[in-house]
Amino acid sequence: MKRFSALLAAAILGSLLTLGAYQYFFKPEQPVTVQYVSGTPISRIALTKDESGNTVPLDFTAVAEKVTPAVVHIKSTQKSKTTQPQYVDPFRDFFGPRNFGPSQSSGSGVIINANGYIVTNNHVVQDADVVEVTLFDNRTFKAEVIGTDPDTDLAVVKINQSNLPFLSFVDSDQSKVGEWVLAVGNPFNLNSTVTAGIISAKGRNIDIINRNNGEGNTAIESFIQTDAAINPGNSGGALVNLGGGLLGINTAIASPTGAYSGYGFAVPSNIVSKIVEDLIKYGTVQRGWLGVTITSVNSQLVKEHELEVTEGALITGFAEKSSAKDAGLKEQDVVVKIDNTPIKTSAALIEMVGRHRPGDKLMITVNRKGKEVTVPVVLKNRDGEVSVIKPEDKPVYATLGVTLEDLDAKTLKQLDLTNGVRIKALGNGKLSKYTDIREGFIITKVNDEPVKSVKEFNEIIKKKKAGELVILTGTYEDFPREFNYAFRM
The missing domain is CATH 2.40.10.10 (Trypsin-like serine proteases)
Known part of the structure; x- marks a missing residue:
């Protein structure tokens, strides 16, 4: 009996070991299960408030559909x-x-x-x-x-089309740092690209436009800074709020690589709308000028000039035809307010003035030796007038972009020439754009008609019609052979 029990126990144990080994080495495949859910499970979501004040998940789809067309x-x-x-x-x-x-x-x-x-x-x-x-x-x-x-x-x-979808400007002054915005454009030729971010700062001057016309930098820079991704090709695109209103025009990025690195800049809508109105109505921008040289107040200037304020735009000089000087503003005045808008930097002052036209009156508040003084200033244009500026009616020859000079008889004799005028300077214009003509080129003929003086050259060019072919014939002092340069008026 004992022998039978031992045999039975051994058989059971062997069966269990055999079954265990089979399960271990020959485990049957489990069926693959795929689950489908109606929503995406998430643990954290961004929230905002709807028009009724209810807290709802942040959603960009509606505004993206509205603005991309x-x-x-x-x-x-x-x-x-x-x-x-x-x-x-x-x-x-x-x-x-x-x-x-x-x-x-x-x-x-x-x-x-x-x-x-x-x-x-x-x-x-x-x-x-x-x-x-x-x-x-x-x-x-x-x-x-x-x-x-x-x-x-x-x-x-x-473009000559009608009934197009369009965006309306909103007041960029009402936008706030931290506010959600979308950047819409065509980066890298990827049409209708939408990116999201927040307004990181306002009133940024990054010195990227650098417009110096010989009378100082005339650029107006007071950008909205955003961390919405902006890349090459986004230039001219829209920066919009969550209501689909146009807050600015994307213009620049700050990047060591030329691509997005976290900083993008847009021209605020309050500047854009004024410029657009002027260009459509007048054909040129009607810009009011204070006629001042300014710099942002900082701790160093406070010490150097013993200023009583730590923010504002310090007046350090005046232009020849200055509406600010005529109104009674003085050097060392610190502009702290224009109308009801606080001025904390020179960029803020430039932006506020840039929104106005000649003839507009501004109430400018300055801190003068510790006391606030408010002075009414009527803006003028750069010529010191308050009238509307018309688009420049440039003579035809001015579009060539050259400065010419007459040649004396001695120079002509040395070059074995009987006539000609020399290009003294070459700027932006048709000649630099459509030819490789160099400064120093001596023009002897225009369409085989001899040229003896600058006045004569201008008279010949004035008679040319738009689209007419013009051939300038001449030579260089350092390479005395005949060259021909052709372009169309």
Whole structure:
């Protein structure tokens, strides 16, 4: 009996070991289960309040759907040009002049009017021969440049369409640091890209426009800074609030690589709207000037000038035709308020004045040796007038972008010439844009007509019609052979 029990126990134990080994080495496959849920499980969400004051999850979809149809892609093209090299090319007579293909750049724009008015950056359309606008639905149209303002890096173009979706300006003064915003544009030619972030700062001056016309820097920089991703191609795109209102035009990024690094800058809508109105109505910007030299107050200036305030814009000088000086403002005055708006930096002052036109009156409050004084100032234009400035009616020859000088008989004799005028300086214009002509070139003929003086050259060019071919014939002192440069008026 004992022997049987032992055998039975051994058999049971062997069966269990055999079953365990089978389960271990030959485990059957478990079925794969996929679950579907109606929502995405999350542990943390961003919240906001709706119009009724109820707390709801933050959602960008509605505003993205609203604003993307009003943001366009802009392609600017500079036509190809056939030119002669700046240097003397010994192979030119064998191979002919160089032929440069068209150059292109792209950016974004925002439709601000149902009839086709679009705001963008000046640097997006600057020097373009052809501007093309591609809408959200992929329709493409040629655009007319209505006007540009290099001082704010803004421009207005127009396409001949109606009933277009558009965005309305909102008061950028009411926006707050920390407020959610969306940046909409076409970075890297990726159409209709939407990114989200917050307003990181306001009133930023990053010295990127650098408009110096010989009378100091005339740029207006008081950017909205955002951490919404802005990349090349976003220029001219929209910065909007969660209501879909246009807060600014994306203009620049601060980056060591040229791509997004956490800092983007937009021109505030209160500046944009004024510039746009001027360009559409007058064809040029009606800019009011205080005629002052200013700097932001800091701790060092407080000590040096024994100032009684630690914020504001210190007046350090006046222009020749200064409306501020005429009104009674003085050097060492610190501007602390314009109308009812506090002024804490020079950028804030420039922005406030930049929103106004000649003839507008501002109530300017300054701190003068510890006392606040309010002075009414009527803004003037740079010429010291309060009248409307008309677009420059440049003579035709001025579009060439050259400064010429007459040659004396001695110089002509040394060059074995009987007539000619020399290019003294070469600036922005048709000659630098469409040819490789150099400073120092001596023009002897225009379309085979001899030129004896600068006055005579101007008279010949004045008679040329738009689109007419012009050939300048002449030579260089350092390479006395005949060159021809061709362009169209």
